[in-house]
Amino acid sequence: MSLLHLLLFSGLVIAASSSSPGSRLILREIADQKDKAVELNTTNFDSVLKDTPAKYAVVEFFAHWCPACRNYKPHYEKVARLFNGPDAIHPGIVLMTRVDCAMKTNTNLCDKFSVSHYPMLFWGPPIKFVSGSWEPKKDKSEILVIDDGRTAERLLNWINKQIGSSYGLDDQKFENEHALSNITNYNQISQAVYDVEEATAEAFDIILAHKAIKSSETGASFIRFIQLLAAHHLSRRCRRGAAEILVNYDDLCPSGNCSYEKSGGNDTLGNFPICGKDVPRGYYMFCRGSKNDTRGFSCGLWVLMHSLSVRIEDGESHFAFTAICDFVNNFFMCDECRLHFNDMCLSVKTPFKKARDFVLWVWSTHNKVNERLMKDEASLGTGDPKFPKIIWPPKELCPLCYLSSNQKSIEWDHDHVYKFLKNYYGPKLVSLYKEKSVSGSKEETVAATEDLTVATNALVVPIGAALAIAIASCAFGALACYWRTQQKNRKPRRR
Numbered sequence: 001m002s003l004l005h006l007l008l009f010s011g012l013v014i015a016a017s018s019s020s021p022g023s024r025l026i027l028r029e030i031a032d033q034k035d036k037a038v039e040l041n042t043t044n045f046d047s048v049l050k051d052t053p054a055k056y057a058v059v060e061f062f063a064h065w066c067p068a069c070r071n072y073k074p075h076y077e078k079v080a081r082l083f084n085g086p087d088a089i090h091p092g093i094v095l096m097t098r099v100d101c102a103m104k105t106n107t108n109l110c111d112k113f114s115v116s117h118y119p120m121l122f123w124g125p126p127i128k129f130v131s132g133s134w135e136p137k138k139d140k141s142e143i144l145v146i147d148d149g150r151t152a153e154r155l156l157n158w159i160n161k162q163i164g165s166s167y168g169l170d171d172q173k174f175e176n177e178h179a180l181s182n183i184t185n186y187n188q189i190s191q192a193v194y195d196v197e198e199a200t201a202e203a204f205d206i207i208l209a210h211k212a213i214k215s216s217e218t219g220a221s222f223i224r225f226i227q228l229l230a231a232h233h234l235s236r237r238c239r240r241g242a243a244e245i246l247v248n249y250d251d252l253c254p255s256g257n258c259s260y261e262k263s264g265g266n267d268t269l270g271n272f273p274i275c276g277k278d279v280p281r282g283y284y285m286f287c288r289g290s291k292n293d294t295r296g297f298s299c300g301l302w303v304l305m306h307s308l309s310v311r312i313e314d315g316e317s318h319f320a321f322t323a324i325c326d327f328v329n330n331f332f333m334c335d336e337c338r339l340h341f342n343d344m345c346l347s348v349k350t351p352f353k354k355a356r357d358f359v360l361w362v363w364s365t366h367n368k369v370n371e372r373l374m375k376d377e378a379s380l381g382t383g384d385p386k387f388p389k390i391i392w393p394p395k396e397l398c399p400l401c402y403l404s405s406n407q408k409s410i411e412w413d414h415d416h417v418y419k420f421l422k423n424y425y426g427p428k429l430v431s432l433y434k435e436k437s438v439s440g441s442k443e444e445t446v447a448a449t450e451d452l453t454v455a456t457n458a459l460v461v462p463i464g465a466a467l468a469i470a471i472a473s474c475a476f477g478a479l480a481c482y483w484r485t486q487q488k489n490r491k492p493r494r495r
Contacts, residue, residue, distance in 0.1 A: 036080035038097045042109045045099070049126040053194045053285060054083070054095035056163065057126040058146070061110055062119040063102035069119050076119075078152035078169055079159070089171045091283040092191075094159060095126060113143075121146035121155075123162065189428045192286035192303045196429075197235045197275050199287075199300025203331065204274035208260050212331050213269075219256045221326035223249065228323045229274070232311040233304075234430055238275040245272050294384035298337075302366055306425040309355075309362045317352040321345075321361065337369075344368065356418055363421055367391050393420055 037060070040048055049057060060076060062069040080096035082089050101110035101118070112133040113122065122134065124143035134143050149155035152169055160167055206212070213219050223246070230242035245252070252258060252269045259268035266272070287299035305324055312320045325345035332338045344365050352358045370389040377383030391410065395402055398420040403411040 035077060036084040036096065037076055038084060038095065040097045040099050041103065042106050045109060046130045048097070049095070049129045052095045052126050053092055053191070054126060055093055056159075057095040057097060057124060057129060058159075059113075059122045059129060060096075060098045060119050061101050061113065061115040061122075062098060064100050065102055066118045072119050072150070075150075075152040075155065079155050082156075082167060082169070082171060086283055088283055090165075090167060091288070092285045093163070093165075121149050123159075189286065189424055192300075192429055193234060195284045195287040195300040196233075196304045196307055197238055198284060199297055199304050200229065200233065200235075200238050201273065201275045202297050203301065206333060207331055208270050210333065211258070211260050213253065213256070213258045216256050218330045219253060219258075221323075221330045224319070224323040225327040226274075228308060228320055231316075232308050232320075234307050234311070235275060241272065241274045241276050245269070245274065248272060289384040290386035291384055295387060303425070303429075305362055306366070306421065307429055309359045310422045310425045312355050312358065314353065314355050317355045317358040321348070321352050321358055324362075340369070340372070341365070359418055359421055360414060363392070363417065393417075393424070397424075 038048060040059070062072075064070075076096070076098070081087070083091065083094040084096050099106055099109060101107070101115055113120075114133075114135055116136075122129075122143050123146050124141075128142045132143065134141060134145075146155065146158055149158050156167060156169060159165070207222070213222050226242045226245050230239055230246055233239045233242060248266070251267065252272065260270050261268055262270035284296050284300060287295050287297075287303065289295035289299075308320060308324070325342070328338060328341045329345070332341070348361070352361070370391060373383075374389040377389060383389060393401055395405075398416065400416040401413055401420055403413050405411065
C-alpha cells in the first residue's frame with residue numbers, strides 16, 4: 001500500500017467534534033419528541049438542509065410570540081407527520097422545518113429570506129436553501145413562497161400540486177404505495193448510500209443494545225469488521241466513525257470489557273456512533289419495502305456487504321471474507337439466518353486470493369439466501385408483493401450476465417457478472433453521495449495526520465491475510481505505535 005493511500009486514509013481520523021453541528025442529528029431526535037417539524041436555527045440551518053435525502057423542503061419562518069403562529073402549528077404538524085421522522089408515511093420526499101425569527105440568533109437568517117410576516121412559508125430543493133437567500137422581486141428563483149397554506153388541507157394540496165402527488169392527511173403507515181421497483185431502474189441504486197449508512201448505524205446499535213462484545217473472540221471479530229469499514233466503507237462519515245472507534249478502543253474496552261451506555265463523556269462505546277451522531281434518519285429509501293416490516297435493515301446490510309466487496313484489493317480478499325463471516329456469526333441476531341450464513345462461510349475451504357473471487361462469493365451467497373427465502377415466502381405468504389425475492393441480477397439489468405437459463409438452472413457469464421457488480425455497487429451506488437458529500441479540507445487532512453493513532457487491541461488482524469487493510473487501519477507498524485503513544489501522552493489523566 002502506497003504512502004499516498006495511507007495519508008489519504010489518515011484523513012478519515014478526524015475528531016468527532018469537528019463535524020458540523022446539527023445536521024442529521026436533528027432528524028434523528030425528532031423520533032423522541034411530539035413535534036415532527038424540524039426546528040432549525042442559524043447554526044444548523046445549512047448542515048441539516050445539505051444532508052437531508054429529501055427531494056424538497058418546506059421552511060416556515062415564525063415567531064414564538066405570534067398568536068397566529070401558535071394556532072398554525074397544529075396544522076403544520078399534521079403535514080409534517082406525513083414526511084418527517086421514523087414513523088413518516090411518505091419518507092424521503094419533503095423535509096418540514098421551522099425557524100423562530102423571534103430568537104436574536106436567527107435575525108440575520110430571517111433577513112436573508114426577506115421575512116415580512118409570520119408565519120411565512122418557503123418551498124424548494126433543500127440544497128437551494130443552503131447559504132441561499134430570497135428577495136421578493138427576484139426572478140426565476142427555485143425557492144418559492146407558499147401563498148396558500150393557511151390550513152393543513154390547503155398546505156398539503158399546495159404540495160401535491162407541486163410534485164404531482166395525491167397525499168392525504170389520513171394516509172396511514174405500513175403501506176408504501178409509491179415504492180418503485182428496484183429491478184429495472186438502474187439509477188435507483190444511488191439512493192442506497194443513505195441505506196448503507198443507516199444499516200451500519202443500526203448494526204452498531206444492535207451490538208450496543210445486546211452488549212454483544214462478550215469475549216476476546218467477539219472483541220477481535222468486532223475490531224476486524226470495524227477495520228474493514230474504516231478502510232472501505234463508501235460513506236466518509238462512517239469511515240471516520242469507524243476510525244474513531246479504533247483510535248479509542250483500548251480505553252472503551254479495556255481487556256475486552258466494554259462500557260456500552262451513553263454518558264456525558266467519551267468513555268463508553270455508546271458515545272462513539274459508528275457513522276456519527278447524524279444518522280440514522282429512521283427510515284430507508286432504496287431498501288424501503290411496500291410494507292413496513294419488509295426489506296429495510298436486511299436489505300441495507302446486503303448492500304453494505306456488496307459495496308465493501310467491490311472496494312477491496314486482492315491482498316485483502318480473504319481478510320474481508322473472514323471479517324464479514326465472523327461479524328454475521330457473532331452479531332447478527334436472527335438465529336436461523338446466522339446459522340445458514342455461517343454454513344456457507346464454512347463451505348469455503350480455500351482462502352481467497354483475488355478480490356474478484358470474493359465479489360462473486362458475496363453475490364452467489366446472496367442469491368442462495370434469496371433462493372431459500374423465495375420458497376419460504378411463497379409457502380407462507382410473508383414476502384413483499386412489490387419486491388419479491390429474485391435471482392440477481394435480472395436480465396433486464398444485465399442481459400450479458402446470462403449464458404443460458406431455464407426454470408431449473410442458470411448458466412452465468414461470471415466475467416460480465418463481475419463487471420456489473422463492480423459498477424452497480426461502485427460508481428452507480430456513490431453517484432448521489434458524491435453530489436451531497438463535502439470533501440474534507442487540506443487543513444483537516446494535515447491535522448488528521450498529526451493525530452494518527454490506533455488501538456493496540458486491534459492487533460488481531462492476521463498479517464499474511466490482510467496486510468493492506470492492516471496498514472490502512474494503522475493496526476501495524478512502528479509508526480502507528482508511535483502515534484498511539486503520542487496520543488495517549490496528550491490525554492488528560494482521569495481522576
